[in-house]
Amino acid sequence: MLSPRLALRWSHVLLVSCLALLFIYFNYTPLYHTDIWGHVHWGQQILETGRLPVEDPFMPLAAGMHEVNTAWLSQVIFALANRWGGNEALSNLYAIVLIVTYGIYLRVFYLQTGRLFLAFAGMTGVFISVLTRNAIIRPEIFGGLCFAILVWMLVSVEPWRSNAVVIRTMHKRHSELWRWGAIFALFAAWANLHGSFAAGLVVLAALAIGTCLEAMWKEKSLWACFTNRSALGSSLRLEVAFVATLCNPYGLDLLIATLRFGSNPNLKEVLEWYPLQLIDLEGITVSATLLLVMFCLRQSRRKISLAEVLIFISLLGMTAMRVRMINWYGPTVFFLLMPHAASAWRRAFGTRKHAHLKSEDLTPRHFVPTLVCGLVIWIAFSLSPSSKPVLGGETRKAEQLYSQSTPLGVTEYLQQHKVTGMIFAPQWWGDWIALHGPADSSVFMTTHVHLAPRRVWTDYLAVARGQATWHAILNKYSVNTLIVHKQLQIELAAQARGSGDWQTVYEDHLAIVFQRKN
Amino acid sequence: MEVMTQSESHQTSRFRRASRWALFGLLQLALLTSLATATVWRDRQWKEATALPTLRTQARKIMPRYDRPEVVSDEQLRTVLLKLRPRLAGYKPKINHVDHALRFWGIEAEFSDEAFLDGQQMRSLLLDHQQFHQAWGTSARPLLIVTRRGVEVRTREGDATASHTDHTLAGLVEVGTPLNYQVKTPQGNTTLAAMVRASLATFSLNQGEYEWSALIQALCLEDLSGWKTSEGQAIDFNRVCDRLTRERLKQGVCFGNHRLFTLSALLQIDEQEHMLSPATRKKVVEHLQNVTATLVRNQHAYGYWDGNWTSQAAASGEDVKETSNRILATGHALEWWAIAPAEVQPPRETLVRAGQWLTTTIDGLDEATIRQSYTYLTHAGRALTLWRGKTPMQAISEIY
Numbered sequence: 068m069l070s071p072r073l074a075l076r077w078s079h080v081l082l083v084s085c086l087a088l089l090f091i092y093f094n095y096t097p098l099y100h101t102d103i104w105g106h107v108h109w110g111q112q113i114l115e116t117g118r119l120p121v122e123d124p125f126m127p128l129a130a131g132m133h134e135v136n137t138a139w140l141s142q143v144i145f146a147l148a149n150r151w152g153g154n155e156a157l158s159n160l161y162a163i164v165l166i167v168t169y170g171i172y173l174r175v176f177y178l179q180t181g182r183l184f185l186a187f188a189g190m191t192g193v194f195i196s197v198l199t200r201n202a203i204i205r206p207e208i209f210g211g212l213c214f215a216i217l218v219w220m221l222v223s224v225e226p227w228r229s230n231a232v233v234i235r236t237m238h239k240r241h242s243e244l245w246r247w248g249a250i251f252a253l254f255a256a257w258a259n260l261h262g263s264f265a266a267g268l269v270v271l272a273a274l275a276i277g278t279c280l281e282a283m284w285k286e287k288s289l290w291a292c293f294t295n296r297s298a299l300g301s302s303l304r305l306e307v308a309f310v311a312t313l314c315n316p317y318g319l320d321l322l323i324a325t326l327r328f329g330s331n332p333n334l335k336e337v338l339e340w341y342p343l344q345l346i347d348l349e350g351i352t353v354s355a356t357l358l359l360v361m362f363c364l365r366q367s368r369r370k371i372s373l374a375e376v377l378i379f380i381s382l383l384g385m386t387a388m389r390v391r392m393i394n395w396y397g398p399t400v401f402f403l404l405m406p407h408a409a410s411a412w413r414r415a416f417g418t419r420k421h422a423h424l425k426s427e428d429l430t431p432r433h434f435v436p437t438l439v440c441g442l443v444i445w446i447a448f449s450l451s452p453s454s455k456p457v458l459g460g461e462t463r464k465a466e467q468l469y470s471q472s473t474p475l476g477v478t479e480y481l482q483q484h485k486v487t488g489m490i491f492a493p494q495w496w497g498d499w500i501a502l503h504g505p506a507d508s509s510v511f512m513t514t515h516v517h518l519a520p521r522r523v524w525t526d527y528l529a530v531a532r533g534q535a536t537w538h539a540i541l542n543k544y545s546v547n548t549l550i551v552h553k554q555l556q557i558e559l560a561a562q563a564r565g566s567g568d569w570q571t572v573y574e575d576h577l578a579i580v581f582q583r584k585n
Numbered sequence: 586m587e588v589m590t591q592s593e594s595h596q597t598s599r600f601r602r603a604s605r606w607a608l609f610g611l612l613q614l615a616l617l618t619s620l621a622t623a624t625v626w627r628d629r630q631w632k633e634a635t636a637l638p639t640l641r642t643q644a645r646k647i648m649p650r651y652d653r654p655e656v657v658s659d660e661q662l663r664t665v666l667l668k669l670r671p672r673l674a675g676y677k678p679k680i681n682h683v684d685h686a687l688r689f690w691g692i693e694a695e696f697s698d699e700a701f702l703d704g705q706q707m708r709s710l711l712l713d714h715q716q717f718h719q720a721w722g723t724s725a726r727p728l729l730i731v732t733r734r735g736v737e738v739r740t741r742e743g744d745a746t747a748s749h750t751d752h753t754l755a756g757l758v759e760v761g762t763p764l765n766y767q768v769k770t771p772q773g774n775t776t777l778a779a780m781v782r783a784s785l786a787t788f789s790l791n792q793g794e795y796e797w798s799a800l801i802q803a804l805c806l807e808d809l810s811g812w813k814t815s816e817g818q819a820i821d822f823n824r825v826c827d828r829l830t831r832e833r834l835k836q837g838v839c840f841g842n843h844r845l846f847t848l849s850a851l852l853q854i855d856e857q858e859h860m861l862s863p864a865t866r867k868k869v870v871e872h873l874q875n876v877t878a879t880l881v882r883n884q885h886a887y888g889y890w891d892g893n894w895t896s897q898a899a900a901s902g903e904d905v906k907e908t909s910n911r912i913l914a915t916g917h918a919l920e921w922w923a924i925a926p927a928e929v930q931p932p933r934e935t936l937v938r939a940g941q942w943l944t945t946t947i948d949g950l951d952e953a954t955i956r957q958s959y960t961y962l963t964h965a966g967r968a969l970t971l972w973r974g975k976t977p978m979q980a981i982s983e984i985y
Binding site: 128130131132133290293294302306309319320322323327520521522523526542543544545 | 606609610613616620623624627628631789790791792793814816817818819820824831832833836
């Protein structure tokens with residue numbers, strides 16, 4: 068006899084179909100041309116040597132710059148996936164991680180609202196808010212997954228538990244020890260996967276401070292932060308998480324390196340480390356979420372806790388300073404918003420009839436929607452490249468697998484002509500060329516710009532922008548091969564074409580390769 | 586009695602609970618304090634890692650290795666030295682002439698003719714702001730610039746400034762100025778060590794001119810095993826040698842010759858200090874041997890080289906500008922060979938031809954040409970002196 072819980076509704080079919088489409092979308096998102104290749108390369112290096120590199124092994128000009136590798140475990144995972152199934156496996160991994168992440172958000176928002184529609188809307192809101200980050204496979208996807216898991220853990224603690232429509236009626240299924248173990252395991256893994264564990268610590272810190280202050284205010288006692296169960300739990304949770312982050316090969320250095328990372332002067336010129344600007348896509352997104360927050364809070368009857376305010380302000384502040392933090396701001400704002408959205412919905416449309424009764428008691432049971440869900444899942448799986456290891460089939464062509472900006476033709480040229488020596492290329496191609504280029508060549512700059520000595524980075528920018536000193540700088544570094552992006556480095560291309568010392572040896576729709584004449 | 590017992594047990598229970606919370610609170614405080622302290626302490630260690638390395642009080646010295654009268658005889662050397670005395674006394678002496686002359690003549694140089702600056706006078710001009718202002722007037726910007734990193738020498742801003750990064754400082758160190766020597770800046774007195782610290786603090790392995798900076802480091806650092814730049818890059822002299830051998834031979838100022846001098850100096854220091862790995866030493870020796878082979882191949886029949894020394898044989902012709910370039914190229918080549926080990930030396934005839942050509946050419950120069958090409962000539966004069974294993978004052982001691 069099948070469990071009644073397996074009797075899904077047609078609304079579930081709609082939801083599963085949307086998720087299936089999302090899964091297919093992620094599967095067919097091309098592998099980006101930037102830092103993923105550096106991470107794969109580092110992962111390969113770690114697997115081959117059995118050690119973590121202390122400096123960048125693929126950027127000779129960064130020799131001597133000490134590296135604390137905050138994403139070493141992600142790099143190992145990428146390298147293992149690549150070893151197992153080639154670059155297709157990277158794409159599959161990316162799709163699976165992201166769909167699991169969004170699946171978790173969907174679950175969390177359902178626990179909070181009790182309504183599939185709102186949960187789906189919340190999930191869609193998260194997707195849209197981090198759209199610019201979704202396009203790129205990098206260790207951040209594991210950070211995103213960990214953040215989703217953190218949010219899933221937090222939904223069952225105050226102040227969210229009592230506001231979560233579904234969860235507040237559930238019995239606590241897991242023991243306290245399990246919860247503490249889960250937090251510890253999450254942060255221990257997260258600290259080795261990606262530097263965004265610091266964002267997780269910020270959330271927990273804001274939660275701890277908020278609940279402690281509220282408890283102290285409510286009970287009019289400083290001891291309340293110890294005697295109040297919720298406040299004590301939040302504080303201990305933060306401590307457990309912090310101690311867990313020390314479980315990494317670098318110990319305390321990892322945290323220090325992560326905190327110092329954003330202040331690296333080289334990042335000032337990197338787009339994703341710019342402060343938020345309202346005219347940008349991220350700025351528009353943040354503005355839209357702020358309007359949504361204002362609207363929902365206006366309509367909601369739920370109380371707002373101090374912890375929620377602190378979390379919101381912290382993540383908003385981080386995003387304002389560094390636009391890439393939108394990847395954590397987006398899920399956070401919807402997590403905080405969902406109970407209020409549910410309250411606003413109820414105020415606008417009333418509560419469901421017989422809401423105190425479970426839906427299974429009211430609707431007749433049949434399993435057709437369940438079967439249709441299964442069919443949809445199967446179709447999505449079989450249509451996606453993720454099914455190839457199981458179902459077989461041809462691998463995708465390079466033009467489908469890689470982003471359009473991947474310098475495939477350039478790499479082929481470099482390999483065929485066995486180009487040696489230092490190659491100056493746009494830093495976003497540096498990792499790709501280091502991994503796929505000739506063995507006897509090296510690159511001037513990769514996406515690990517934070518590891519480049521300041522002088523090297525400023526020299527790189529001067530050349531990349533085609534400034535007057537470009538030629539002298541290339542002489543200084545004994546660069547004999549210059550690769551220029553045709554659309555993004557028009558000035559440099561013009562300078563190199565007009566120079567008597569450089570000749571064009573290769574050109575396609577994307578790039579030009581110049582070599583020194585003598 | 587029972588009521589009192591209940592009250593007492595209630596109070597005891599409250600006391601116990603309060604004690605437990607107090608203990609818990611103290612433990613939390615201890616934990617947070619130790620974590621915060623550990624984080625701050627480790628962060629401070631990170632900062633200290635980029636602290637400047639310790640300096641010696643007296644710098645190491647680069648010594649001449651050879652005494653070869655066939656390259657330049659005693660008489661020839663005296664003739665050259667007399668022509669190249671530093672006629673810099675008077676108003677507005679070019680600072681790059683002064684620092685080149687000091688490096689050539691040394692502190693011990695003394696001349697009876699007041700038209701020539703003594704070694705001490707030249708050093709004062711460079712390290713005493715009052716002396717500089719007397720020579721250049723108050724309208725000239727100070728040569729010595731006091732910054733939060735130390736004292737820097739104004740460079741490449743005209744005749745009242747130095748011409749190469751850290752060349753002035755390198756020259757002062759090479760002639761034996763102790764690091765506790767008093768330096769009088771516009772903002773007050775300090776020591777030569779402050780200038781060395783400024784050089785270290787601003788140093789980047791990939792700065793435009795780094796050859797003289799690297800030489801200063803080799804001469805002044807107490808510990809040559811390595812240090813961290815302000816960029817956070819760990820460097821040692823193996824990495825410095827990689828940098829010095831990276832560029833194309835002719836690249837850089839003075840036809841790339843400063844690098845060759847610094848490499849030769851590092852080889853000499855390494856013989857005492859062993860700061861180069863065997864692989865690096867081998868690489869540097871091979872590099873210099875290749876340079877020697879190139880020079881031997883491209884030497885003009887008369888014995889000189891010119892600006893194309895790396896790619897083709899030196900051209901003929903008697904153009905004055907060409908003469909300057911030839912003096913520059915030939916003087917530099919002889920200068921670094923004079924301190925380089927035997928395994929990178931050219932054949933005897935190469936040295937002799939070069940030495941004889943320099944001697945003859947310098948002897949034939951007029952005063953105007955000497956003044957115009959003085960910096961190049963100091964390298965030539967220094968080279969010839971080194972090839973006799975003497976100082977310039979020792980060489981002309983019977984006259985002075």
